[in-house]
Amino acid sequence: xxxxxxxxxxxxxxxxxxxxxxxxxxxxxxxxxxxxxxxxxxxxxxxxxxxxxxxxxxxxxxxxxxxxxxxxxxxxxxxxxxxxxxxxxxxxxxxxxxxxxxxxxxxxxxxxxxxxxxxxxxxxxxxxxxxxxxxxxxxxxxxxxxxxxxxxxxxxxxxxxxxxxxxxxxxxxxxxxxxxxxxxxxxxxxxxxxxxxxxxxxxxxxxxxxxxxxxxxxxxxxxxxxxxxxxxxxxxxxxxxxxxxxxxxxxxxxxxxxxxxxxxxxxxxxxxxxxxxxxxxxxxxxxxxxxxxxxxxxxxxxxxxxxxxxxxxxxxxxxxxxxxxxxxxxxxxxxxxxxxxxxxxxxxxxxxxxxxxxxxxxxxxxxxxxxxxxxxxxxxxxxxxxxxxxxxxxxxxxxxxxxxxxxxxxxxxxxxxxxxxxxxxxxxxxxxxxxxxxxxxxxxxxxxxxxxxxxxxxxxxxxxxxxxxxxxxxxxxxxxxxxxxxxxxxxxxx
Amino acid sequence: xxxxxxxxxxxxxxxxxxxxxxxxxxxxxxxxxxxxxxxxxxxxxxxxxxxxxxxxxxxxxxxxxxxxxxxxxxxxxxxxxxxxxxxxxxxxxxxxxxxxxxxxxxxxxxxxxxxxxxxxxxxxxxxxxxxxxxxxxxxxxxxxxxxxxxxxxxxxxxxxxxxxxxxxxxxxxxxxxxxxxxxxxxxxxxxxxxxxxxxxxxxxxxxxxxxxxxxxxxxxxxxxxxxxxxxxxxxxxxxxxxxxxxxxxxxxxxxxxxxxxxxxxxxxxxxxxxxxxxxxxxxxxxxxxxxxxxxxxxxxxxxxxxxxx
Numbered sequence: 001x002x003x004x005x006x007x008x009x010x011x012x013x014x015x016x017x018x019x020x021x022x023x024x025x026x027x028x029x030x031x032x033x034x035x036x037x038x039x040x041x042x043x044x045x046x047x048x049x050x051x052x053x054x055x056x057x058x059x060x061x062x063x064x065x066x067x068x069x070x071x072x073x074x075x076x077x078x079x080x081x082x083x084x085x086x087x088x089x090x091x092x093x094x095x096x097x098x099x100x101x102x103x104x105x106x107x108x109x110x111x112x113x114x115x116x117x118x119x120x121x122x123x124x125x126x127x128x129x130x131x132x133x134x135x136x137x138x139x140x141x142x143x144x145x146x147x148x149x150x151x152x153x154x155x156x157x158x159x160x161x162x163x164x165x166x167x168x169x170x171x172x173x174x175x176x177x178x179x180x181x182x183x184x185x186x187x188x189x190x191x192x193x194x195x196x197x198x199x200x201x202x203x204x205x206x207x208x209x210x211x212x213x214x215x216x217x218x219x220x221x222x223x224x225x226x227x228x229x230x231x232x233x234x235x236x237x238x239x240x241x242x243x244x245x246x247x248x249x250x251x252x253x254x255x256x257x258x259x260x261x262x263x264x265x266x267x268x269x270x271x272x273x274x275x276x277x278x279x280x281x282x283x284x285x286x287x288x289x290x291x292x293x294x295x296x297x298x299x300x301x302x303x304x305x306x307x308x309x310x311x312x313x314x315x316x317x318x319x320x321x322x323x324x325x326x327x328x329x330x331x332x333x334x335x336x337x338x339x340x341x342x343x344x345x346x347x348x349x350x351x352x353x354x355x356x357x358x359x360x361x362x363x364x365x366x367x368x369x370x371x372x373x374x375x376x377x378x379x380x381x382x383x384x385x386x387x388x389x390x391x392x393x394x395x396x397x398x399x400x401x402x403x404x405x406x407x408x409x410x411x412x413x414x415x416x417x418x419x420x421x422x423x424x425x426x427x428x429x430x431x432x433x434x435x436x437x438x439x440x441x442x443x444x445x446x447x448x449x450x451x452x453x454x455x456x457x458x459x460x461x462x463x464x465x466x467x468x469x470x471x472x473x474x475x476x477x478x479x480x481x482x483x484x485x486x487x488x489x490x491x492x493x494x
Numbered sequence: 495x496x497x498x499x500x501x502x503x504x505x506x507x508x509x510x511x512x513x514x515x516x517x518x519x520x521x522x523x524x525x526x527x528x529x530x531x532x533x534x535x536x537x538x539x540x541x542x543x544x545x546x547x548x549x550x551x552x553x554x555x556x557x558x559x560x561x562x563x564x565x566x567x568x569x570x571x572x573x574x575x576x577x578x579x580x581x582x583x584x585x586x587x588x589x590x591x592x593x594x595x596x597x598x599x600x601x602x603x604x605x606x607x608x609x610x611x612x613x614x615x616x617x618x619x620x621x622x623x624x625x626x627x628x629x630x631x632x633x634x635x636x637x638x639x640x641x642x643x644x645x646x647x648x649x650x651x652x653x654x655x656x657x658x659x660x661x662x663x664x665x666x667x668x669x670x671x672x673x674x675x676x677x678x679x680x681x682x683x684x685x686x687x688x689x690x691x692x693x694x695x696x697x698x699x700x701x702x703x704x705x706x707x708x709x710x711x712x713x714x715x716x717x718x719x720x721x722x723x724x725x726x727x728x729x730x731x732x733x734x735x736x737x738x739x740x741x742x743x744x745x746x747x748x749x750x751x752x753x754x755x756x757x758x759x760x761x762x763x764x765x766x767x768x769x770x771x772x773x774x775x776x777x778x779x780x781x782x783x784x785x786x787x788x789x790x791x792x793x794x795x796x797x798x799x800x801x802x803x
Contacts, residue, residue: 037531037535037553040532040535041535041539044535044536044539044764131673131676131677132677133677134674134677134679135679175558175560175591177641177665178641178642178665179641179642179643180558180589180591180641180642180643180644182591189560189561189564189591189592190561192560192561192591193560193561264670264673265670314673318672318673318676318692318693319672319689319691319692319693320670320672320673324527327527327528331528331529331531331532331768334529334532334688334767334768334769335532335536335764335767335768336767337767339691339692339695339767340692341691341692341693341695341696342692342693342695342696342698343692343695343696344692404553404554404555405552405553405554406554406561449664449665449666452662452663452664452665453636453662453664453679453680455662
C-alpha cells in the first residue's frame with residue numbers, strides 16, 4: 001500500500017484533486033466542501049489509496065485556493081480565508097499581490113505540513129486533549145475570539161461593537177440548531193434555512209466594493225488610469241526574504257490551527273481569526289495590521305491549513321469528523337471499507353502511512369501549481385476595475401446559488417450587500433460584522449448546550465479551569481482595549 | 495418474481511407516454527449531509543445505470559429538510575424530481591415548519607433503514623437497559639441526541655418513557671455525540687450504529703440496545719429494547735418519493751429500478767460498509783408504513799410538547 005501511495009495513479013489523482021480543489025477554493029462561492037461532494041462519486045470505483053489521495057488533495061487544494069480571491073478580489077474564496085482578506089487585499093492594492101499570494105502559499109504549505117507532522121507524531125495525545133473540549137471550553141474559546149472585535153474595530157470601539165452585534169444577529173435568522181424553532185423567518189420556508197455564512201461573507205466583501213468601484217469609475221473620466229497597478233515581476237518579488245521575520249509566527253499560528261481543528265465543532269474560520277488576532281497582538285507594529293501587513297496574511301493562512309491536519313486527528317483516531325469537509329472524507333473511507341477509529345491503526349496501518357504520504361505529495365503539488373499560478377492569477381488585476389466589478393457580480397450570483405442550490409441565496413447576497421454598503425457609508429466597519437457571522441452560531445450553540453448539561457446553572461462555566469483561564473484572558477483583553485481607547489482619546493463618542 | 499416479470503412486461507408495452515420515461519436527467523433531492531448523503535450518491539449512481547439517464551443527487555440541506563421538501567413538492571409531478579426522504583417529513587411537519595405533510599408526496603419505494611442504538615461507556619458497568627434504568631433512578635442521566643425534535647430525540651423519549659426514567663436530553667449536531675460520551679460529558683447517547691462502531695470495536699463504548707423489532711446485522715450481539723422488556727419499535731426509514739400527482743407508470747418505473755438496485759450485491763456491500771441496512775419495500779406498503787409512522791411520531795411529539803400542528 002505504501003508503494004501505492006507513490007504510484008503513478010495516486011500521484012495523478014493527487015494532482016487532479018489539488019487542481020480541482022484550488023479552482024473551487026479560488027472562486028468565491030464555490031467551496032471545497034462542494035468539490036469534495038462532486039469528486040466523491042468518482043472515487044467509488046477507484047482503489048482505496050488513490051481515492052483517498054484525491055479527496056485529501058481536494059481538501060488541501062481548496063484551503064489554499066481560498067486565499068487567491070481573498071488577496072486579489074478582496075472576497076474570501078472559502079469561509080476559512082476570511083481573515084486573509086484584511087491584509088492580503090490591502091497588499092494587492094499596494095501592488096504587492098504576488099508577494100501576498102506567494103506568502104500565502106508558503107504559509108499554507110507550512111501550516112499543512114506542520115499539522116501533518118503533529119498528526120504523525122502526537123495523534124493520540126492531541127486526540128485525548130481535543131476530546132476534553134466540551135461546550136464550556138469551546139464557548140470560552142469562541143468568546144475569547146469575539147473579544148478580538150476590539151482589534152478589528154478600527155477607529156471607534158462603539159461602531160465596532162455595533163457591527164459585531166449586527167453580525168451576531170444576522171446568524172440568528174432561521175431554525176435554531178438546538179430546538180429547531182424558526183426565528184425571524186416571517187413565516188417563510190426560505191428564511192428557515194437561515195443566512196449561510198459564506199453567502200453573507202460574499203455579500204459583505206464583494207457588493208460594497210463593487211458599488212464603490214462603479215461610483216468611482218463614473219466619477220473618474222480617465223478610466224484606464226484608475227486601474228490597479230500591475231504588481232511587477234513575480235520572481236523579483238519572490239517573498240522568501242520578506243518572510244524571514246515570520247517563521248516563528250507561522251509555527252505559532254500553525255499550532256493554533258492544529259489544536260482548533262482537532263476540537264470537534266470548531267473549524268477553519270475560527271482558527272484563522274484567532275491566529276490573525278494573535279499575530280496582531282504580539283506584533284511590534286500592531287497598527288500596521290489591516291493596512292497590508294504580511295503577518296496578517298501569514299498567520300491566518302498557516303492556521304487555516306493547519307486546521308486540516310488537526311481535523312483529521314479526531315477523524316482518524318476516533319472516527320469523529322471535525323468539520324463538514326472531514327465528514328465527506330470519512331464517507332470516502334467508509335465506502336472503501338475502512339472504518340476510522342482506534343482499530344484502524346492496528347488493522348490498516350499501511351493505509352494510514354499511505355494517507356500521510358499522500359498529504360505530503362499533495363502539498364508538493366499545490367506548492368508547484370500555486371507558485372507557478374501566481375503569475376497567471378495576478379493578471380486579474382490588469383482588468384479595469386469596472387469590468388472586473390461586473391465579473392465579480394456574476395461570480396457572486398453563481399457562487400451564492402451554488403452553495404445550497406438556492407436562488408433565494410442570490411437575493412440574500414443583494415440584500416446583505418446593499419446593507420453592507422450602507423454600513424460602510426455610515427463608517428461602521430465590516431470586519432466585526434464578519435467576525436460575528438463566523439463566531440455567532442458556535443457561540444450560541446455551545447453556550448446553550450452547556451446550560452442544558454448543567455440544567456440551567458451558570459456554575460458549569462466556572463468548573464472548568466481552562467474555561468476560567470480563557471474568561472480571564474477575555475476580560476483582560478477587553479479591559480486593556482477600553483483603557484487604551486480612552487487614553488488615546490480615539491473614542492468618537494456617540 | 496412473477497409479479498416483477500409481469501410488471502416489467504407491462505412497462506415494455508407500447509404505451510407511448512410511458513415508454514418515453516425517462517427522457518432526461520432526474521434530480522434526486524438530498525436533504526441531509528453525512529452518511530445518508532453518501533448512500534444517496536451511491537443510490538443515484540446505481541439508478542442512473544438502471545434507468546439509462548443521469549440521476550443527480552442534488553444536495554438541498556438546511557432547516558431540517560423543510561426547504562428541500564418544499565422545493566420538490568412544488569416541482570412538476572413528472573418523475574424528473576424526486577426526493578430522498580425519511581421520517582423527517584413527519585418531524586418537520588409536526589414541528590410546524592412546513593404546511594404540508596407526507597400526503598403531498600407519492601411513495602416510490604423504501605430503500606432501507608437506520609436503527610437507533612443506545613450506547614454507554616464500556617467502563618460504566620451497564621450492560622442492559624434494566625441496569626441503566628436502575629442507575630437512572632438514583633441519578634439523573636444526560637443523554638446525547640441530535641437536536642430537539644429530531645427523530646432520535648423522539649425515539650429516546652419513547653424508550654425512556656417505557657423505562658420510566660427521566661433524563662436530560664443534550665442535543666449535539668454533526669455526529670459529535672460519541673466524542674461527548676468519551677469525554678464523559680454525557681452518560682449515554684442515542685445515535686446511528688455507524689457512529690459508534692469504531693469505539694465499540696475498540697471496546698471503549700458499549701451499545702446496550704437497539705430500537706428495531708429484530709436485531710440488526712451490524713450489531714448482532716446487541717439485544718433489542720423489546721427483548722429487554724421495553725416495547726419500542728421505531729426505526730428511521732429512508733426511501734424515495736415524488737410530488738403528488740406523478741403518473742402511476744412513472745412511479746412504477748422508478749420503483750422497479752430501485753428494487754433492482756437494492757437487490758444488487760454491490761449496493762448491499764457498500765451499504766454494509768456505511769452501516770446502512772438495505773430493506774426494499776414496494777410503493778403501496780411503503781406508503782402504509784409512512785402513514786403509520788406519521789401517526790406514531792405525531793403522538794410522541796404531542797406527549798413531548800413538540801407538536802405545533
